[in-house]
Amino acid sequence: MTYDExxxxxxxxxxxxxxxxxxxxxxxxxxxxxxDAVERALRAAPHLEVERIGHSVVARTALGRAERVVIAGxxxxxxxxxxxxxxxxxxxxxxxxxxxMKGGVxxxxxxxxTVPAPTRDVTYVFYECxxxxxxRNGLGRIAAERPGLLAGxxxxxxxxxxxxxxxxxxxFLTADVIVRGARAHTARxxxxxxxxxxxxxxxxxxxxxxxxxxxxxxxxxxxxxxxxAVRAGVASNVVPDACLVTVNLRFAPSRSPKEAExxxxxxxxxxxxxxxxxxxxxxxxxxxxxxASLLARLGTEPRAKLGWTDVARFAAAGVPALNLGPGDxxxxxxxxxxxxxxxxxxxxxxxxxxxxxx
Amino acid sequence: MTYDExxxxxxxxxxxxxxxxxxxxxxxxxxxxxxDAVERALRAAPHLEVERIGHSVVARTALGRAERVVIAGxxxxxxxxxxxxxxxxxxxxxxxxxxxMKGGVxxxxxxxxTVPAPTRDVTYVFYECxxxxxxRNGLGRIAAERPGLLAGxxxxxxxxxxxxxxxxxxxFLTADVIVRGARAHTARxxxxxxxxxxxxxxxxxxxxxxxxxxxxxxxxxxxxxxxxAVRAGVASNVVPDACLVTVNLRFAPSRSPKEAExxxxxxxxxxxxxxxxxxxxxxxxxxxxxxASLLARLGTEPRAKLGWTDVARFAAAGVPALNLGPGDxxxxxxxxxxxxxxxxxxxxxxxxxxxxxx
Numbered sequence: 001m002t003y004d005e006x007x008x009x010x011x012x013x014x015x016x017x018x019x020x021x022x023x024x025x026x027x028x029x030x031x032x033x034x035x036d037a038v039e040r041a042l043r044a045a046p047h048l049e050v051e052r053i054g055h056s057v058v059a060r061t062a063l064g065r066a067e068r069v070v071i072a073g074x075x076x077x078x079x080x081x082x083x084x085x086x087x088x089x090x091x092x093x094x095x096x097x098x099x100x101m102k103g104g105v106x107x108x109x110x111x112x113x114t115v116p117a118p119t120r121d122v123t124y125v126f127y128e129c130x131x132x133x134x135x136r137n138g139l140g141r142i143a144a145e146r147p148g149l150l151a152g153x154x155x156x157x158x159x160x161x162x163x164x165x166x167x168x169x170x171x172f173l174t175a176d177v178i179v180r181g182a183r184a185h186t187a188r189x190x191x192x193x194x195x196x197x198x199x200x201x202x203x204x205x206x207x208x209x210x211x212x213x214x215x216x217x218x219x220x221x222x223x224x225x226x227x228x229a230v231r232a233g234v235a236s237n238v239v240p241d242a243c244l245v246t247v248n249l250r251f252a253p254s255r256s257p258k259e260a261e262x263x264x265x266x267x268x269x270x271x272x273x274x275x276x277x278x279x280x281x282x283x284x285x286x287x288x289x290x291x292a293s294l295l296a297r298l299g300t301e302p303r304a305k306l307g308w309t310d311v312a313r314f315a316a317a318g319v320p321a322l323n324l325g326p327g328d329x330x331x332x333x334x335x336x337x338x339x340x341x342x343x344x345x346x347x348x349x350x351x352x353x354x355x356x357x358x
Numbered sequence: 359m360t361y362d363e364x365x366x367x368x369x370x371x372x373x374x375x376x377x378x379x380x381x382x383x384x385x386x387x388x389x390x391x392x393x394d395a396v397e398r399a400l401r402a403a404p405h406l407e408v409e410r411i412g413h414s415v416v417a418r419t420a421l422g423r424a425e426r427v428v429i430a431g432x433x434x435x436x437x438x439x440x441x442x443x444x445x446x447x448x449x450x451x452x453x454x455x456x457x458x459m460k461g462g463v464x465x466x467x468x469x470x471x472t473v474p475a476p477t478r479d480v481t482y483v484f485y486e487c488x489x490x491x492x493x494r495n496g497l498g499r500i501a502a503e504r505p506g507l508l509a510g511x512x513x514x515x516x517x518x519x520x521x522x523x524x525x526x527x528x529x530f531l532t533a534d535v536i537v538r539g540a541r542a543h544t545a546r547x548x549x550x551x552x553x554x555x556x557x558x559x560x561x562x563x564x565x566x567x568x569x570x571x572x573x574x575x576x577x578x579x580x581x582x583x584x585x586x587a588v589r590a591g592v593a594s595n596v597v598p599d600a601c602l603v604t605v606n607l608r609f610a611p612s613r614s615p616k617e618a619e620x621x622x623x624x625x626x627x628x629x630x631x632x633x634x635x636x637x638x639x640x641x642x643x644x645x646x647x648x649x650a651s652l653l654a655r656l657g658t659e660p661r662a663k664l665g666w667t668d669v670a671r672f673a674a675a676g677v678p679a680l681n682l683g684p685g686d687x688x689x690x691x692x693x694x695x696x697x698x699x700x701x702x703x704x705x706x707x708x709x710x711x712x713x714x715x716x
Binding site: 170172174185186187188189190194196197198199200201202203204206207211222224226227228229230231232233234235236237238239240243245246248250277306307308 | 528530532543544545546547548552554555556557558559560561562564565569580582584585586587588589590591592593594595596597598601603604606608635664665666
């Protein structure tokens, strides 16, 4: 079989579908073969309207329901790491992307073709380049070119979350705190000012700053500020005249990017602070009727999503969003990643039941 | 004129000789043409016995004097930086290596050929690769292959020292202080230990440590410990699990390398300390009769040499050594380096007078 002939059988067994998705390589930028196969599978379902945008595929029901739900997952993976093809061992599907997030894609694709008459209209989005630079992100491209396709009352991102609902996501900010000094020969350091020595104060403040909890919709978003890089050094006989401390702030979705920036600047008022990236988070929106009924169906407690995910792209488009997918998020991007069969089945069952609830 | 035909006239004007030496490029590893010219000039002096070792040249008087003095200078320079050919402006010779140390080489070469009957025997050493890796150093090669050639009661290195005697030199030690932590995602930093934050304590100790003065032969050696590099960083969303602080200690020549290492380890008892390089300094030996008479002739106060120089190679061979050369050491390796004509002449006069003193 060549990749030209990849045929998915999305209505058959969920485990076989997950393995088939894993076994078609789809590293970021090379999702074409997999996108073709997914598109063919969706077009075979008469209840879906299908559109192709780059290597992303959007499939929608058009039943005129009062509510519309968006269910999204990315097709791409990080590069392979000796973890292909897939293996089924002890109730787990192992292999590249099994956890992040072909297990979730399998659940969405299976649901798409086997639930022809949901009580809420559904827009399924299978998109490219989530693991690549943000500018190539397929969901971002759809939001820019065809924003109407992402409209809905609630978005569910199949991000691995252990089968639990993780509401919204935190924002993040990366900044360089620049400590200045003056160069000198290390044989006469008193003629200069050692920027690395002065950076002790910056690192001490980071070390002493506690995490802060922000509660939204009952979920606890835990804000934290970390040094992620320290760089100083000219030569082994030179007192360095600059020390760069790169910090990463994770902030609650109730805080704006501007507020996050002010928070970092207030901590380092006497240093240069250069913000290199700041991205807003996403509010959980769990009070929305669609979210509330999904939570009721699941019967588990939701928790806050602390890492940033593409739910923020929905939030930016005005759609409350949550993360719900099979797989342990801490296994993402590890060579030994896997998705438990039990979670594949439980998330599929919950989604299907919810979409058929009156 | 091609370089094959470079003819130096070392007995003629000192300024012209300095300019001629500057105008023959001799970046480390490419000293051959200059070494050839210096060798020819020395062989033309009947009072000198000349030997060639690689691109280093040794010339000796053999007058059976009670004392022998070694006068040494390196032929090589750092790479050119738009500062060739030489220029004579306002009483200064500008150009690559004018300060470090072709001015000093000119003084030594002029002295070698114009003082045929010194009252102390003299060994002149013009050597290669001082600005390169220590393993290529021409003086080191002579010390290893022909140690007898460096024997003497006192060594004078033509290191730029503003025409003053700078006694001995300090040793230096470079070490990595390694602070360990545990990786975590920056969205959950409390699951790890931030090594960069922990490094604040290492940098604080460096910042609070004062310099320490050690007096030897009346000269003040000022010991200092500096961070010269800080390195931490895995990715912008990862709590770093290691932070490496590279420190450079300059220590008085009365302290052994082992004592220097113990000093650094005592400051950081709870961290891994990896010594990457440690080199002993050189005692000034200014009480030696030869040194005392030179100082008396100069009539200026000696001072301690704080940076490390090749005088330490003489010290390791049991020969007390001092630095004495024209030029401001802070101009070494700068594009605008120059040597003042007045210092060329004063150092040449002092050396010549001293070598002819009864």
